[in-house]
Amino acid sequence: MGQLDGKVAFITGAGRGQGRSHAVRLAEAGADIVAIDLCADIPEVSYPLATAADLAETAALVEKEGRRVLTRQADVRDFHQLRAAAEDAITELGRIDVVVANAGVAGMVMDFEDQDWLGQVWDAVVGVNLSGVWNTVRATAPAMIEAGRGGSIVLISSTAGLKGLGARGQIGNEGYSASKHGVVGLMRTFANSLAEHSIRVNTIHPTGVRTAMIENEAMEQFLAAFPDAVSTLTNLLPVEVLDANDISDTVVFLASDAAKYITGVTLPVDAGFTAK
Secondary structure, three states: OOOOOOOOEEEEOOOOOHHHHHHHHHHOOEEEEEEEEEOOOOOOOOOOOHHHHHHHHHHHHHHHOOOOEEEEOOEEEEEEEHHHHHHHHHHHHHOHHHHOOOOOOOOOOOOOHHHHHHHHHHHHHHHHHHHHHHHHHHHHHHHHHHHHHOEEEEEEEOHHHHOOOOOOOOOHHHHHHHHHHHHHHHHHHHHHHHHHHHHEOOOOOOEOOOOOOOHHHHHHHHHHHOOHHOOOOOOOOOOOOOOOHHHHHHHHHHHHHHOOOOOOOOOEOOHHHHHH
């Protein structure tokens, strides 16, 4: 018997990276999966995002674990698209027990003189990372409340949601850290408002994870241009970056009955990064 047999997990940003890893690990634990991804690039994000082919590969990996999977292309910035996906999940899979609000982007602005562009990047990053999390929870929580079975909502924040990051003299890339701090505020509010329904809400705060968000040409150029930023991104433990599976292990834990009395918690999975 798996830890999550008979349950259904709704995951955003599931096309690749952490989202794919969460989907596969939750499937290994017995859950059926609703895999959501935009499957398109965002102009204000300087690296390529997941594609429809990536999302299909995630689905194939879930099916390989013997679990059912429902895929939907949806923009987390659009509540109506997410609500439609949640309604499809109830129709086709019968329930939602676990929500993983994982979709996230980084802006990495290089030109700080173009204030209009800075504003567009801010809107895109905050739109995905913060509004997208809010939309995800309010699109899925009503079905969980109505079912009366409780559940677990896991919001993927960042170490940037627990401490300030940034290079000296640099103004313009605040959107990522601000949005990830905002996710903590959402978590604490939802943890209170959903507790009476036995729905637990927590945040996970990874350090750098080996995904396309940090392993891309734009990030290499950014770090080369701002060497001060590099020195602020080291971990206490002797590991440069984590694997997505390292975060997924914690997602499975928080989704399971092993964490049945854990709610309202900011949980770093960061190799000691925030202890510095």
